[in-house]
Every structure is written in C-alpha cells, then in structure tokens.
Amino acid sequence: MALAFGALAIVDFGRFGFSRIIDQRGGDIALALHARSRPASDRVVFVDIDQKSLEDMNDLAGSWPWPRSVHGEIIDAIERQHPRAIVFDVLFNEPDIYRPEHDAAFVDAVARNPNVWLAMSLNADGEGAWVSAMPAGAGARPAGAGVRDARVPLMLPLVVASRPEAMRGGLINFTPDSDGVGRHHSLWLERKGWRFPSLPAQVMASLGRPLPPQQRVLLNWRSSWRHVSFADVYLDSLRERPQRPRDEFRDRIVVIGTAAPGLLDLRVTPLSSTYPGAQVLATAIDNLDRGDWLRELPRSAMLPLVLALIGLVGLGFARQVTAGRLMAILIGATAVVLAGGWVLLGRGTFVPIFAALAYAWAFYIAGVGLAYLEERTKRLRTSQMFKRFLDPNVVSDLIERGEFDHRNTAQAREISVLFSDIRGFTSLSEVSTPEDVVALLNAYFSRQVDVIFAHSGTLDKFIGDAIMAFWGAPLEQPDHAVRAVNAALDMSVALETMRGQMDGLASTLEIGIGIHTGRAVVGFIGSSDRLDYTVIGDTVNLASRVEGLTKGIARVLVTQTTRDAAGDAFDWRDVGLYSVKGREEQVRLYEPLRKDDT
Known part of the structure; x- marks a missing residue:
C-alpha cells in the first residue's frame, strides 16, 4: 500500500x-x-468610503456616487501633507454628463498632483480600444517580440481623458486562485500579446521600488489597517481650523476605496469571505513597498x-x-x-x-x-x-482478550482426553427407523455437549455415535484432569435424566466413557481449505482404548495418570490391570466416584 x-x-x-x-x-x-x-502598516493608510461616510456626506454630496469634485477636493486636502502617493481603488471610467464641471474639477486635481494614481480594469470579454491609442500612463507593453497592435477591453479612467498627463494608473483586477480565494497579487495581466501592469506595480515603479521578476506574488497579510473615514478627512478639510493631525498622511501611501457592505467591493481571501477589495490592493502595495511579499516554494x-x-x-x-x-x-x-x-x-x-x-x-x-x-x-x-469446539460465550471472551486465534501453530500440550460411546448402538439402529435414530442422537449429543461446555471442555468431533473431547487446550487449565472427570460423571447423570424423560430407544441407552491424561499435539490440523482443531498422539489412542474396556466394569474409567493428576478431588475404585491393544505393559484403571456418593 x-x-x-x-x-x-x-x-x-x-x-x-x-x-x-x-x-x-x-x-x-x-x-x-x-x-x-503583523500589526497595522506604518506606510499605507486606508481612507475608507465606509457606511459612516455615505451617511455623513449625504447632505453635502448626495447619495453615492458623489460628484467627482468631492474626490478632487480630498486629493488637494491630502496632498497638503505630502504623501508618497494617492491611490484610488475607485473606477472613473464614465464621464458624468450631467455634472461636467465636477469632472473638470477632479481632472484638474489629478493633473496638478503627479503622485495620484487611478484604477483600471481588464475585462474578460468585449472588443475594447486599440492598444496603440491608449495613453502611455496605462503602461501597456508587448509581452514578446513581433507583437501586433490589438484591441483590448481595458476600462480606462475616461473621466481624465482630456488630460493625457492625468491618465496614470494600473489594473485593480482581483485574480483568485483555482478555488476562488484571492491569495496572490498579479503584477501584470496579458491579453493578445500585451502586458498591462497592476496599479500597485505602477505605483512602486514610480517610487523606484524594485519589483519581483515573477508575474504574481503570494500576499503577506496584515491583521488590520490604519483606517480613516473618508467623511472625517473631507469634512475636516472644510473647517477653517482643521482638527485632524497635520502629518497623518505625510510620507505615506494613501489608498482611497470602500469597505461599505452596500457598495459590494468585497472579496474572498484567507482572512475573510467578505474582505474589502481596497484592502487587498493596500496589502499588495504594502508588500511591494517593503519587499516582504511571501516567497513560495512550489508543490x-x-x-x-x-x-x-x-x-x-x-x-x-x-x-x-x-x-x-x-x-x-x-x-x-x-x-x-x-x-x-x-x-x-x-x-x-x-x-x-x-x-x-x-x-x-x-x-x-x-x-x-x-x-x-x-x-x-x-x-x-x-x-x-x-464455536464448533467450545462454548460460544467463552470463545467470544477469549478472542476479545486475544488469548488465541486460528493462526496459532500446533503445539504439544499436557491434556486430558475423553471418549464416550453408546453401547449396542448398531443393534438399536437395526430395530429402529433412521428418523428415530437421528432424533435420538441429536437429543443425546445436545445434552452431552452442553455438559462438556459447562465444564469448559473442547469438543473435538463426533465419530458416529461416539464423542471425543479434551481439556487443557486451547485454554490453559491446570486442573484439566479434574474438569474431565467431573464432565464424565455429569455426562452419566445427564444420560440417566434423559432415560427417565424419554420413552422408547432413549430408555435403553447405555454409554461408556474413558479418560486418559498425557501429552498430545494440539492445534488446527488439515488442509488450507479445511482445518479442524484437534489432538493427535498416543494419549488419544489410549483414551479410546480405555473407553472400549468400560463394558461390564464401570460406566466411567480413567487411567493411572488421570487419577494422579486429579488427586484427591474424587474417591477412586481400583478395577485392576488391563491389557490394551498396542501397549506391551498393562494399564491400571480406576472408576471415579464423587466424595459425597461414598
């Protein structure tokens, strides 16, 4: 992966x-x-056409947009403090045909103050004017050799068209990234082989500040700006004795724009989804002036x-x-x-x-x-x-505790193996229908398996009418011999109960149970498609042989090793030595008895 x-x-x-x-x-x-x-800049001041300005100027200048003479007057008011530049983030692209005298006053103010810069915008569509006919102040430059004249939809501040020397400006286009968020400032935009510089780039070039060689820079944002209300500055300039500080704009770059929500000049930036566009422009100017725009490593x-x-x-x-x-x-x-x-x-x-x-x-x-x-x-x-071999509740608990899983390899363990077989089952089958035999076996096996599980035993398999079970694996059970013998005695009791509760074949059932304790190989054994958790070894064979010797002696017999392992937990009746197939030495067998039964 x-x-x-x-x-x-x-x-x-x-x-x-x-x-x-x-x-x-x-x-x-x-x-x-x-x-x-990053605190507010000490180089850029934002003169805001805010909601307060719209309200305070209403009686004097009417509703927005105000007569252009208002902007001319504020230019003169700010210029008296000798700022480094005055930058308008307001478009003056259409002459006011109803108030031409106000436009003329504005044009005169821009013309006599060469550090005033106006906004331009490059549209996405439209025919536009010939680049060759545009004033030098637009800053158009060919992007490469052999570029021909072309028509470009550049919105110029046509209000000052009568005075070419006043046509100073650059682009204020907002250039968002692929997700619509504005993080960068483009120093120029290209259209039809021509480059048009941004307003901040034009201002910095006029001030002799070095510009980065790349087309765009990552903006280094500020938490706030030195913010002055347009109305406060304008109305103060009309007083005989102005009350505002006389040097609040000295040697600073003044950006005039709007943050009023109603004027809709709001942009999506890392700082806000409603960030004033004029403050985006102010950020670019401040970054270029200081040279502290963010250098950006490529992805x-x-x-x-x-x-x-x-x-x-x-x-x-x-x-x-x-x-x-x-x-x-x-x-x-x-x-x-x-x-x-x-x-x-x-x-x-x-x-x-x-x-x-x-x-x-x-x-x-x-x-x-x-x-x-x-x-x-x-x-x-x-x-x-x-769950085929153990009580399902025990299995779930042990798996949750991580005590065993199917990946464990087979291993030699000390265990006690139990074999149980029905006596005379072949004869019973011959005198009964198959359905009755199956029903009897299912009832018998259910009761006997419940007893095995009650004593935390592991069911190995059913072999015809025989049951094989063992103790000591997969659980660690130091008392596995005691558990096996207790299970055998309770299996005998369960048989008696079943015989008393059922008629017919069940009433004649008889079983033999043999137990032997010793070492055997325990684990999942078989093919990759079919695994069985089982035990193999001589211990298993001897337990099976002991079960075969129970007939005529006792219902439950155990070997000497099981008796020794169980100790004093039971009383024992010694039934003597017996020859067992496959063994040279005879095996001593015992019948276990509960202490309270003696």
Missing part, C-alpha cells in the same frame, strides 16, 4: 495537483494566523517530504508497530513539519506542507482501517471455527 500511496503522490505533486485544495485550505489557516502577528518541492512521511508510516506497519504508538510517532512528525513550516513562514517563505501531511495521515488511517478489517475477519473466522 505504501507503494500505491507513493505513486499517487508522485503523480499528484508532479503534474495533476488534485490535492492542491488541501494546501490551499491549510495555507489559508496559516496565513490568517500569521497575519495576527513539486514537497515530493521528498510526502514520500518520507509515507515511508515512515509504511516502516511502522512493516515492523508491526501498534496503531497507538504509530499514531504518536506520526503526531510527532506532524508537529515537527508544522513547526518548521511556521518558522519559515515567519521568515517570509510559505511552504505548502498540508497535502504532504494529509497523505501521511490518509495512509495511516487506510492502513489501520485495513488492519482492523483484516483482524476482524480473522477474529470472525476464529470465532466460527472455535
């Missing part, structure tokens, strides 16, 4: 990037947390990390490390990776680590899940197999 995850990661990080969304979402959390450690550079993490988890599975311990190791590795990513982020480099961590955890969860399913399957298989 490690190879499968590794191959998937190679394909993902090398080409397709289908886990990119994980890096994006995880990166958003990291960027938002990092922004909290392909994370391939060694993801393979190393997959290898770590795979090694844990290969060495059969417990799931809990492997989880602790993976948590530690995750903490190290996250800490490293955080340190690098603080130093200005964003590392997309989250998909790599997701692969490692997905591999761990898949591995643990498969191991659980495999273990559960094996437990069910073991349960089904052992």
Whole structure:
C-alpha cells in the first residue's frame, strides 16, 4: 500500500495537483494566523468610503456616487501633507454628463498632483480600444517580440481623458486562485500579446521600488489597517481650523476605496469571505513597498517530504508497530513539519506542507482501517471455527482478550482426553427407523455437549455415535484432569435424566466413557481449505482404548495418570490391570466416584 500511496503522490505533486485544495485550505489557516502577528502598516493608510461616510456626506454630496469634485477636493486636502502617493481603488471610467464641471474639477486635481494614481480594469470579454491609442500612463507593453497592435477591453479612467498627463494608473483586477480565494497579487495581466501592469506595480515603479521578476506574488497579510473615514478627512478639510493631525498622511501611501457592505467591493481571501477589495490592493502595495511579499516554494518541492512521511508510516506497519504508538510517532512528525513550516513562514517563505501531511495521515488511517478489517475477519473466522469446539460465550471472551486465534501453530500440550460411546448402538439402529435414530442422537449429543461446555471442555468431533473431547487446550487449565472427570460423571447423570424423560430407544441407552491424561499435539490440523482443531498422539489412542474396556466394569474409567493428576478431588475404585491393544505393559484403571456418593 505504501507503494500505491507513493505513486499517487508522485503523480499528484508532479503534474495533476488534485490535492492542491488541501494546501490551499491549510495555507489559508496559516496565513490568517500569521497575519495576527503583523500589526497595522506604518506606510499605507486606508481612507475608507465606509457606511459612516455615505451617511455623513449625504447632505453635502448626495447619495453615492458623489460628484467627482468631492474626490478632487480630498486629493488637494491630502496632498497638503505630502504623501508618497494617492491611490484610488475607485473606477472613473464614465464621464458624468450631467455634472461636467465636477469632472473638470477632479481632472484638474489629478493633473496638478503627479503622485495620484487611478484604477483600471481588464475585462474578460468585449472588443475594447486599440492598444496603440491608449495613453502611455496605462503602461501597456508587448509581452514578446513581433507583437501586433490589438484591441483590448481595458476600462480606462475616461473621466481624465482630456488630460493625457492625468491618465496614470494600473489594473485593480482581483485574480483568485483555482478555488476562488484571492491569495496572490498579479503584477501584470496579458491579453493578445500585451502586458498591462497592476496599479500597485505602477505605483512602486514610480517610487523606484524594485519589483519581483515573477508575474504574481503570494500576499503577506496584515491583521488590520490604519483606517480613516473618508467623511472625517473631507469634512475636516472644510473647517477653517482643521482638527485632524497635520502629518497623518505625510510620507505615506494613501489608498482611497470602500469597505461599505452596500457598495459590494468585497472579496474572498484567507482572512475573510467578505474582505474589502481596497484592502487587498493596500496589502499588495504594502508588500511591494517593503519587499516582504511571501516567497513560495512550489508543490513539486514537497515530493521528498510526502514520500518520507509515507515511508515512515509504511516502516511502522512493516515492523508491526501498534496503531497507538504509530499514531504518536506520526503526531510527532506532524508537529515537527508544522513547526518548521511556521518558522519559515515567519521568515517570509510559505511552504505548502498540508497535502504532504494529509497523505501521511490518509495512509495511516487506510492502513489501520485495513488492519482492523483484516483482524476482524480473522477474529470472525476464529470465532466460527472455535464455536464448533467450545462454548460460544467463552470463545467470544477469549478472542476479545486475544488469548488465541486460528493462526496459532500446533503445539504439544499436557491434556486430558475423553471418549464416550453408546453401547449396542448398531443393534438399536437395526430395530429402529433412521428418523428415530437421528432424533435420538441429536437429543443425546445436545445434552452431552452442553455438559462438556459447562465444564469448559473442547469438543473435538463426533465419530458416529461416539464423542471425543479434551481439556487443557486451547485454554490453559491446570486442573484439566479434574474438569474431565467431573464432565464424565455429569455426562452419566445427564444420560440417566434423559432415560427417565424419554420413552422408547432413549430408555435403553447405555454409554461408556474413558479418560486418559498425557501429552498430545494440539492445534488446527488439515488442509488450507479445511482445518479442524484437534489432538493427535498416543494419549488419544489410549483414551479410546480405555473407553472400549468400560463394558461390564464401570460406566466411567480413567487411567493411572488421570487419577494422579486429579488427586484427591474424587474417591477412586481400583478395577485392576488391563491389557490394551498396542501397549506391551498393562494399564491400571480406576472408576471415579464423587466424595459425597461414598
């Protein structure tokens, strides 16, 4: 499975990037947390056309959009404090045909203040104007050699078209990533072979600030901005004695835009799904001015990390490390990776680590899940197999405790083996119908097996009308001989009860039970398709021979080794020495008696 995850990661990080969304979402959390450690900029001031401004300016300027002269007046008011630049995040692309005098006042203000920059927008469709006819202030440049003139749908601030020197600006296009979240700023956009610079790039170029060579940069967000209400600045400028600080805009870049919800200039960013577009522009300007935009490692550079993490988890599975311990190791590795990513982020480099961590955890969860399913399957298989031999309740308890399973190999154990056989069963079968014989056997076996299970015995098999059982495996039972003898005596009692409760064949049943204690090989024995939990060895053969000697002597007989192993738990009647087929020495046999029966 490690190879499968590794191959998937190679394909993902090398080409397709289908886990990119994980890096994006995880990166958003990291960027938002990092922004909290960055205070408001001391270089950029945001003059906000907020809801307060819309209300306070209503009596003086009417409803939005205000006459353009209002913007001209605020330009003059701010310029008196000598800012580095005034940047409008407001489009002035359509002249006001009903109030041309106000447009003229605005144009004059922009023309006489060369550090004022206006917003432009590159549309996705439309025919547009010829690039060759656009003013130099639009900043259009050919993207390569041999580029021909073309029509491009660039929205220019046509309000100032009468004064070409006032046509200074750049693009304010919001360029979201593949998931619709804006994390980057594009320094230029290309259309039909032409490059159009962004408004922040134009401003920085005019201020002599070096620009990054790449087309876009990852924004280094701030927790807040120095925020000034447009109405407060404008109305204060109308007073004979202004009350606001005289140097609040000195040597700063002033961004004029809107955060009022009703004006709908809200964007989806790592910080918020309703982040003011003007503050996105302010972030780009601040980053480029300071040169502290985030350097971003490509996702392909994370391939060694993801393979190393997959290898770590795979090694844990290969060495059969417990799931809990492997989880602790993976948590530690995750903490190290996250800490490293955080340190690098603080130093200005964003590392997309989250998909790599997701692969490692997905591999761990898949591995643990498969191991659980495999273990559960094996437990069910073991349960089904052992329930043929043991009390089902005992089986479930022992499997949960992990005391045995079907994978255990056969082993030599000290056990006590019991054989029980019906006397004269062949004669009974000859005088009875097959249905009566089967019904009798089922009733007899049910009672006898219940007795065996009640004494924690293991049912080996039915051999015709005979029962084979043993004690001492798979459970460790130091008193296995005592349990076997008790079971034999209770099997005798169960037979008497059955004979008293049933008529016909049942009333004439007689059995013999033989028990021998010794070492035998115990375990699952058979083919890969058919396994039986059984015992083999001389101990089994002798127990069978002892059962055959019970006729005419006693219903239950045990060997000397069983008597010695059971000790004083019973009274014993010595029935003498007997020759047993396959043994040169005679075997001494005993009839067990309960102490309260003597």
